[in-house]
Amino acid sequence: MKNTRRLLVLALILSVFSSGSFAQKQFALKSPDGKLNADILVGNTIEYSVSHAGDLMLSKSPLSMKLEGGLAFGVNSKLSGSTTKSVNQTIDVTIYKRKKIEDNYNELTLKFKDGFDVIFRAYNDGVAYRFVSNLKKPFKVESEQAVFNFPADQKAYIPYVQIVREPLEKQFYNSFENTYEHISLSQWDTKRLAFSPLIVEGVNGKKVGIAESDLINYPGMFLYNGNTSNSLTGIFAPYPKEIKQGGHNMLQGEVQSAESYIAKYDGATSFPWRIVIVSEKDSELADSDMVYKLATPSKIADASWVKPGKVAWDWWNDWNLYNVDFKAGINNETYKYYIDFASKYGIEYVILDEGWAVNLQADLYQVIPEIDLKGLVDYANKKNVSLILWAGYYAFNKDIEGICKHYSEMGIKGFKVDFMDRDDQPMVDFHYKAAEIAAKYHMLLDYHGSYKPTGLQRTFPNVINFEGVHGLEQMKWSLETVDQVTYDVTFPFIRMIAGPVDYTQGAMRNATRGNYRPVNSEAMSQGTRCRQLAEYIIFESPLNMLCDSPSNYMNEQECTEFIASVPTVWDNTISLNGEISKYITIARQKGDVWYVGSLTNWDTRTLNLDLSFLGEGNYKADIFKDGVNANKVARDYVKETIAIPTDRQLKISMAEGGGYVMKIYK
Template identity: 60%
Template sequence: MAASLLLAGATAAPALAQQAYTVQSPDGHLSARIFTGPQLRYQLLRDGETLIDTSAISLQLSTGEILGKPALVRSQHKGSVQQIISAPVYKRKTVNDHYNELTLALKGDYSVVFRAYNEGVAYRFATSKKAAFDVVNEEATFNFPANDSAWVPYVRQDNPASFDAQFYNSFENTYTVAPLASLDSRRLAFLPVAVNAAGGKHIAITEADLENYPGMYVNGGHGQTLKGVFAPAPKDIEAGGHNMLQGVVKTRQPYIAHCEGARNFPWRIMAVSTQDTQLADNDLVYKLASPSRVADVSWVKPGKVAWDWWNDWNIYGVDFKAGINNDTYKYYIDFASAHHIDYVILDEGWAVNLKADLFQVIPEIDLQQLVDYGKQKGVRIILWAGYNAFNRDLEKVCRHFSEMGVAGFKVDFMDRDDQAMVNFYYQAAATAAKYRLLLDFHGAYKPTGLQRTYPNVVNFEGVHGLENMKWETNSDQVTYDVSIPYLRMLAGPMDYTQGAMRNATRGNYRAVNAEPMSQGTRCHQLAEYVIFESPLEMLCDAPTNYMAEKECTELISAVPTVWDNTMALNGEMGQYISIARQSGNYWYVGSLNNWTARNLTLDLGFLGNGHYKAEVFKDGANADRAAKDYKREIIDVPANKQLTISMAPGGGYFARIYAE
């Protein structure tokens, strides 16, 4: 890691009624102004234009102190950092981490740190206290200068009885777009959220390095202000919920976090874009996460997964009864092996129901036999586990299944992000790493950089993924698909689970549990393997359906899941998106469209000089009526590197580009 650090000397500052401090981004466009005195406040500006107006921040402690009220400066430190971060499981091999930093040491054994990057600004509190304390509440406000529209994913409760009821949720919903003052003040929204600003700018709000602390929601409907809201820490938790696999909070503490003395608090991130594509190619969460705590990550193997649950184990043309049994999973393993797919997952059902005990396996499943069979075929097994079943004896579970030869776990139904649940994520990640197990957190809050700290955590849900097409009749998934690259994906990888071979136009779609379909075209599904960041990428459909679609299956199985480089080419939030990703000598380009037919020109100038060819999958001439219609062809990339493409309503485009 190459790094340069320039620190200005500490300078004493008198405790005046109010003082102002400024930190600027390396390119000089963004700046944060911090005001101290009676109340700690900040402003966010770009080229002198106010993006976030003066906003108060503070921490209320159980000792009676309020860190930030007042804010009396003892000293300041300014610094500049430029370093290269190695990123072994990410959308690029290396990340350029360049920022200017201001640290204000404040009376009361605490400090506030502001970092200014070219792509956004972040701040965090830190304390040097020696005694334990509780954080009763945190004040995190975002005052916007105009009543601009916001993109918010509400917690999915239309008429919530209280804020507390909303702290129990799956962190998946489509986006509501409305002026800030028109947001529903009764409802919480989970992060990331984004606010439009003048001149096509966006300010996206999220967080990073969320350790031993609850996640932040935002609440609107207060004029032009978004307010941070945090779940109180649980006091009494009982097993309950889905198949007794969830932790149901019965009572809560009068604080949001218990802290053992000195600590850093999470980063509050405000990513800024002047073009929408900048949000689709932003690294702030990864940069602000704690560095890897896993010394050797060579055993972490991202890849593709043949998945059983979405397709309802619905295979056909076989002489055995398909379901949760060894014959079915050997069929999945054979399919994965034949198509160079790294993993097969055993989703819910392999362990005895309602026991929350992973050591009680149903008689139809012989796990060791499946693991050994997969090993012979070059395919490893991942096991689904409900939260309670996984957490009740974390060390024993990880040790036992690692010794068996299992590759990892998909852990589901956490559905909270209070302090206790956040701590579970870290404990699970550390224990799984000890036994060289991968983790995919399903039923999860959005990523906050844990995937950098523990690279064996390869995926997170926290997304309104394709599973919802099994039962939802009114959701506009296609529009959602061209929104999440700018919003949810800003936080990190997504366990979206694409790959449907049954595809439907807007008018033909219907929810079918046992034979589900996607909204949009076949090429929309194929392009998602490029567009969506997901180091552990599932093939959601049935092996039988894939084997009937040889071209598409070969394409899906060949697309990498981690990358050497990534760049967003063009797009508009909620309209369309094009992204290029490099792996070795190949560039993969994907485009996704909303429900409006569209022609685009892709600038492939990054290829440089030379002659290039592309394997292309594009919407067929009749894809607007028969969504599965597509055409594969080999084309010459134009000499001027300007490639014009067409996409049907709900369409997509895929290209694999290589030098001739």
């Protein structure tokens, strides 16, 4: 054991040299497998670079924090010492894409006399660093320097803020939803911010992912390239000075003016991790654990009460029911019908989306007269179904404790909180505090209208899902020029690095490329029916919506039964193949059953799948595949049972915008 420790510590090579009048120290931190190397230089500034198997992935990039009053972390700072350690452990997880996570890294902590530390970690799949303040007095952070310098003018997948507003500061108020632009760094639109995660192409097919984790009580990181160079810079929303109620149905907090700083503290604190993920193959990005691993462990001692599952959802299908003897809408009869549907198919939850509370009041205690919430809870309980309520941010934030207490006592199981649309320090703090209070009352939270996840789902497992994705709701209003199919095979490699997505799939109206059009009240998807089924496997989503009408689902018995049967959390996940914006295949295990899903872009595609992970034994699979006419009629599909070949090699085909699904069992 002692020899092992010595070998691990030897991976941290430290050398010292002088440069000019200021002594510089250089540190080299290697990943456990030795492929990834972070070179860290401490002098007048702190800089680091990242290479992988000899390939330079990130050039020298500075990092620092400027505090109010002239103090700076990382500028002319005096190094007092350093420590190293190596960790190889397993994290046990309950609500995730696998039960166990390998947490193996080498760590270097740089200690400075100026009252702060910088911690670097090297994993086999990436490098991360964070600042830690040891100051015991109140202080304010004026700015943070988070720079990512790339060795060449490389192409990137850029998720710009959707609406262009000037000046740039107005773009901090946004929904964190957009498709990607695949352009060179030098082609960056200098009038636009982007949000993370973001992917930059490197040499030899490698990719670099920029992300963050453990975002607690600090603004989230946007990315910007103001001079169309090879460099990306972190940009942070300032601390709000004046906030006014407004926005959608008076449910948002709109920043009217801002302070000159981005964050304030009463004393010592740890800042978020800045992450540089390096992948040799695109498929590795679709199965990254970096954000989860770096987050603060669970604050809930016993989270066994947190129940993931499926949700019958009303809003996307516009409460459209047919062949019923009542007027469908936001009323008791409609929700009893949704509850009956959920009960029939073993769906755990029904959500009451916007409309159950009196409009324009921002008051969640005012329920419209057409809804008897207690009566619906009692009715749902008899059917073994639970209810979740939609809540606008401003209304929820007015009395989080009282609202959670009141509705938990009524029997409501959680809230879908919407329209935050900011990630400044107070808004990030709201996410944390709401999670903490909701956990006290055993309430789930689905953060819709929110920034991307940054590990809060590990810290508070009752935060069961996040939006921050250009989801299927966009198909209610997006023009035909919006390419959702290509987005579907792009964001699993990028946005899902951060964590789960509230994408809300499950459309039973499916359109080919030429047939799609936006219809708000009877929306459709782009791509085939099998694509919608495969998305329940591909997209990580512990609280997973069935977006379409119960009436439509009951006309599609085979597909509905399959959707209802797919788990939402998993024992294991394997990313089998994929190329960003082209195709992806993911296998996920629950118990003795494996589910495999594939998606393609608008190209018809044949893939050879290696199913050797199944091991010994004879296996069969129930499959859903695109029908022979799916290129013309997107809902065309075939369901059949096949034997898995003994050599575990299987050829599959997908139509344009298609998908393929397997449920494999012995």
